Amino acid sequence: MAEITLPRADGGTERYTLAPASRFPQAHAPARTRTVFAAAHVVADPRKLNEPWRVPALDWDATLAFRRHLWGLGFKIAEAMDTSQRGQGLDWSNAAELIARVLAEARTVPGADLACGAGTDQLDLAAVRTLDDVIRAYEEQIAHVEKHGGKIILMASRALCRVAKGPDDYLSVYGRLLGQCRGKVILHWLGEMFDPALAGYWGSREFEPAMQTVLTLIREHAAKIDGIKISLLDAGKEITMRRQLPEGVVMYTGDDFNYAELIGGDEQGFSHGLLGIFDPIAPAAAAAFACLDAGDRQGFHAILDPTVTLARRLFEAPTQYYKSGVVFLAWLGGFQDHFRMVGGAESARGILHYADLFRLADRAGLFADPERATTRMGHLCALNGIA
Template structure:
């Protein structure tokens, strides 16, 4: 099978598909690693609202994708940045999403994003404002008996004056949590408003603050997701975690190495890239559990070039690549995104994502993917 694809100068040449679609493998409950996929949302293309307004979702397709992830045995990280949280998905819609997932998939392993995004950072006057915003969301999620991931707060980054402020706010939140939670350390490459998070300009000082927080409140912490796209920083924190507190890799560039681990330990996974890579993630971690480390790397290592492309700078736009692949693979009937985010990447990005997805077996129906790629090319004026 072939398709004519343009290069960066618009010159067409035939691309011959070579990939074999990965078979779907269900990850067992006692898998070697805990694996969460941060799931995207599907926009309603028929909504009359402007893209800049409140998010309008296609609930059936949004929930169908969560059923797909659960069917592969993956956990779901709900209402996170992959779902465009704070970048098109507002808090009321995020809570509705959390409520629907809890009701429809009560047996699934799900962690749900709790943050302060209903509070405009410019209107945050002090730490009490931040605490109230966090607590409003925490109370709403815990009222559903749903598990929590404490997301980083733009408002806290704005008003905090040093590490002590972070320790105070997180300490108060953890005291109010009914079950152990996942912390989320999100780097400024994902959100520039989070520069200097934890009250530190350098990594080493921030690491000390986070390690102190976790050591003090270990009984209330299931684990921490670190998203700095730097494997050495993740490993440094991983080696300081107390027993029983998991490291969840958020490194969408180096995940195979970090999940496989080393003599000192390994990372579990909570990744946005495991939305489009869900079949590969399930298959690879299943092989790892069988002791087939070579098989794990054989499945997962070839996906890294695709992941690095999807998450290339500007990194916040990675959601566009995630939804593009969901559309190519038939999980939704259109390539329209919340906040008009389908326009945030150029055509060469999409053509290269198509090639890379084919190369690692992630086009589950190549005929459909080719037909949809041709439709996209026509939209850009490629005959």
């Protein structure tokens, strides 16, 4: 079995022995009892990252290949979301090209499905003055997604959070946008732990009044809303809101700390999934959903619960830097041949963090090729002075 020397938090090192190769198949039929979207990362092109902090450059072949991997495991894809570094390295120009390319790719893959993030990140926040500025930016992105045949995930907007004076402004802006969208949309409530610039979204820093604003919006426009993804990292809040959604509108959990519990559900219901953690754990998650489809809740939790331990380390504060762990695991898994990110975001976490992700991913049975993962982790350790 593969072995490697890893750093410890006390400044020392340890010799770590890996588990056998992953037992999870690399292809699966779509889940039947849950709708699950994987928010997918993008693969940078290091040969073109001349200014990695300022000018993004993507490896389109590797980026599209990873989406085919997710579709092959039965996932829908949440495209151009925060997992793809929207607002943290990936600009709207590249996001727009990503959306167009992936929608075109989906038409060549039987059964492939996705929804695309539409937001306002093309705006200069310092120059935003009015709600109309925000609406025009949303409309531009919505039009781009729909022109290419895509479905809309209406992303949270830093610009709207900046200029809105209260709940009525959110209701006004979202109401107007929902009235213009061709089909049903997924709303997106991203907590400030994922993006500090979204503190006070929906017109309040308190959960209860913010939730009531969203529920008002959903009830008034239920015919245009497929569901809502909330990413608050609080299972109790999600369940409270889930039980108040009108019939026909579903909850997509974005809780990367408690997804196994929330998707598993309780006597009053369950959440579907739209998660960044599905990107690195896709084979395990697909196998878990197959157990759930078969009525094997024990098997579902036996597979998925160990991934939650990994996710809690990966998404620890500052949570917005979780993308570096997602890409790190994609590199270890062989889905890209380097560990570089747009915006230089691989530097957002340290070697102790990456070493823990390595251990936890191994314990969750995620490495299809432990030798490759060990070799690559060894290179990273060497770059950090760990022999």
